[in-house]
Amino acid sequence: MKNFVWKGLRPIFRFPYSIVTTLIRTIKMKRVNTSGKYSNEIKKICELGFSQFNHHLTSEDLTEIKKIDDVIKEKVQVNGAPGFKRFHNIHDKHPLPKTFFNKCNELAKEYFNTSNSTFEATQYQISWHHPKNNPPGLGYHVDDYGKILKFFIFFNEVTDKNGPFRILESSRNFMKMIHGFMWIWLTNLKRTYYEIDNIPSSLLKNERKFLCSPMSIYAVDTSSLHSASQVIEGERRILVLTFRDTRFEI
Ligand SMILES: [Fe+2]
Secondary structure, three states: OHHHHHHHHHHHHHHHHHHHHHHHHHHHHHOOOOOOOOHHHHHHHHHHOEEEOHHHOOHHHHHHHHHHHHHHHHHOOOOOOOOEEEEEOHHHOOOOOHHHHHHHHHHHHHHHOOOOEEEEEEEEEEEEOOOOOOOOOEOOEOOOOOOEEEEEEEOOOEOOOEOOOEEEOOOOOOOOHHHHHHHHHHOOHHHHEOOHHHOOHHHHOOEEEOOEOOOEEEEEOOOOOEEEOOEOOOEEEEEEEEEEEOOOOO
16 A cells, blocks of 8 residues: 555656756766766767776786676576576675776766766676577667666677677767656656667667677766667677766655
C-alpha cells in the first residue's frame, strides 16, 4: 500500500525538481572545464563523446585490473543462451586497483567539474555468439540526460566479429531538453531508445566502432547515442565503471 501511494505521488513530487534539474544539466553540458590535468580527454569527450584513456595508465595499472578479468573469466562457461553473462558490482568481491580507480575518479570529477562525482557501479560482461543473441544495450540509446561518464575496459581484442561497442560521434547533446525533462521526471528507460528512422543521417554516418587491442580503455559520456553489437564469432569481455554527477540529486 505504502509503495502504491509513493508510486502515485512520485511524479507530482518530482515535477518541480525535474524542471530545475533539467535546466541545471542543460547549462552544465554546455559549460565544461577544460583547463585541468585531463583537458585533452575532456575536449575529446565534449567533441566526440569519448576519449581513449590508456596513456594515463601505467603497465602496473593494467596488470592489476587484468587480474580481475583472469579470476572471473575462469569461472564462466561461455556457451548457450542468451549469449552473455553480466555481473553487477564485481568490485565488492574484487576491489579495483587503487591507482587505476583514482585516475578514473579524477577524470570524472574534472569532467563534471565537481567533487560530488559519485562512483556508482561496475558491470563485468562476457559475450559470445548465440543465434538468438540479444545483448543488453542493443539499439541506439542514451543512458541519461548528461551527468554520466563510463570507463570501458576491453580485456580482449575487439574486432567487427566479437560485438564492438558503437557510438555516434558528436551526439552527446542528442536528447532534446524537453525529452531530457520527461526522462528525469518519469524515469522510463524505453524513452531513451531511438529508432534508426528518428536519428538524423548526418549523425548516423558518424558511427564509430571501438575496434581495439586487448586492455584498451575508453572514457565515454553515454549521454551520447551508443549501442552494443551482436557477437558473430569469438567472445568479448569488458568491465564498465560508471560515474555520475550527483549534485542536486534527490
Ligand atoms: Fe547504454
